[in-house]
Amino acid sequence: MMLQTDIAVIGAGPAGANAALAAARQGFSVMLLDEQPLPGGQVWRAKSTAILDAPATPEGDAGDRLRQSVKRSSVTYAGDARVWQIEPVEGAWQLHMLKGGRTAPLRARALVIATGAREFVQPVPGWTTPGVLGLAGATALFKQELALPGKRIIVSGTGPLVFYVAAEIRRLGGEVAAVVTPNSQGDWLRVLPAMLPRPDLLMRGARWIADLMASGVPIHWRHAVTRVEGGSRVRGVGFRKLAPDWSPIGTSQGLEGDSLCLGNGLIPAVEAAQLAGVALAYHPELGGWVPRHDEDGATDVPGVFICGDSAGIRGAAAAEIHGRLAGLCAAQHLGADTRKERKQLRPIHARAARFGTTMTALSIPRAGLAQLTTEETVICRCESLTRSAIAAEIAGGARSSNAVKSGLRAGMGACGGKFCQTTVARMIAAADGRAEADVPPPTPRPPLRPVPVSVLAGDFEYSDLPIPKPAPL
Known part of the structure; x- marks a missing residue:
């Protein structure tokens, strides 16, 4: 059965959850999707239900407040939902997600991507x-x-x-x-x-x-x-x-x-935005490759908005406000007038972002750190590929991340390149004397996350195939 909503938000961290709340307050139906059972994301991750009591922490308190806000709102939260495909369909956006052991399609008039970051x-x-x-x-x-x-x-x-x-x-x-x-x-x-x-x-x-x-x-x-x-x-x-x-x-x-x-350090998770057709730009001060977007999170693809760490590493405080901006911008796309509220939020976001990017600058690796990786160090964990193997592929003519991926399967394992992609790109840039900005990430392909083949097959039975009987000898 096809699910329908006005706005779908991928990611329920500080940015995504606040985007969903802001859009819902404008009267639109909003579905908030996340792989975790409860909202909060990585920064405000909810404690296991097996833990009955624990000392309060600033992160825990902030997460509890966010979860209560989502619970009291009109937002529909879909936890344990793994989005694995995004595609435009008839002027809307269709998402395919894995939930409850089954794949379910969701159609939305607008899409907010708040997929956070990955660690380097x-x-x-x-x-x-x-x-x-x-x-x-x-x-x-x-x-x-x-x-x-x-x-x-x-x-x-x-x-x-x-x-x-x-x-x-x-x-x-x-x-x-x-x-x-x-x-x-x-x-x-x-x-x-x-x-x-x-x-x-x-x-x-x-x-x-x-x-x-x-x-x-x-x-x-x-x-x-x-x-x-x-x-x-x-x-x-x-x-x-x-x-x-x-x-x-x-x-x-x-x-x-x-x-x-x-x-x-952290690197923006841009694969979902890429799959939606959003162009990337290289901003080392924001963690590397980020989707092109304006200050409110609007992208160059109509109906697609980006916020939080997936739009650049600016910190949790900035992500909250950026999420509200993106949610309001998505609501504006569907007919609401949110210009006044967004104008008030922009300077607040700018101040929070200045602090966040200062912290990001401390985390960005300098060039010499690459010397810690020896020739026999494993770079691609999924395929057990060493630096020497990848260097040989580059020396043989692989001058892009796609070429290395095609030749050695680097980035084709379960992690989808999240562990090796950045190191491979930096090796290509160093070998050619190019800037890292000249080596874009590989072309994204579904599934965004691993999906069992049995789930994709649905109710398919091999015995139902119309296989002709062998010809007599």
Whole structure:
């Protein structure tokens, strides 16, 4: 059965949920879709229903308020829904989603895409060892399950997330073996003026670092993990000092630990926007490739709007407001007059975005970090492709992400290229002496997410095929 709605919103994080709420307040029917059971997204992820009680956190409180707002509104929330195809049909947008073990079509007059971001991890030897988690993946574990990946945990990465993860490990009763960050103390001092408009966040971050220092947790500024030790599990890491461009220098040192949280910033998740036909532009200050959009989230494709981290990494506070702008813009597309409200929101969003992009700048890897990936380091986890294999393909003439994907299947596994795509593009750019902006992402293909073939087949039975009997001998 075909579902119908005025506006479909993909992604129920701070941006998507606020877009849905803003559009619904204009009197339109809105369906909010997300793979998680409850709204909140990665930033405000809901706790598991198995957890009866837990200490309050700012993220948990914000998520609870958002979930209550969605529950009290006219928005229809479809949780555990995996959107795998987007296509224009008769002046509307048709989405195909996997829900309840079946694929269901949904037709909407307008579409808001708020698919968030994916994490980038610079591959190092041993990064696929069990016990290595992304920084963002670790936060999901903390928020949803209140669980830790190990007992003695090494935390390494860029930007403020590395200190948030370390602080959460300690709050949940774990031991932080050390914090290893490519950022220097000078990097943080330089962005201090931009942080002053948010003294609440500034003080929160200061408390994280002060607690680590008071507890005797080593903080290795301008260092990076260069290898992970262990076979079936993490036993420790090697790390080295970095030059200003973040290339490794000096001698290797070691740390013991049974798990590692590792991350190097966020990258907008643009695949859904690409599938809807939205053109991309390269903005390194926003995390890389982002869909072309105006300040209210309108794209160059009529009826398609983009907001939040999928439109550029500007932080959760900016994502909330950007979501409201996009929802109001979608409502305007369908006939409402939302110009006055959007005019009031734009300067508020601009202020929040300035703070968010300052934090993003701390997380963006510098060129030298690529030297941490050795020739035998696995880059494409799904196909077990090493740097040397991908380099050979590039040397053989593969000068685009599509060409490497076609030749080696890099990006054709279950993750759809989310782990390897950025590293492959940077290798192509470096080999040709080109800028990363000259190497666009691969052409998107459905399904956006893995879908069982049995679900796509529906009620198909092999025995129903009209197969003629073999000819007599």
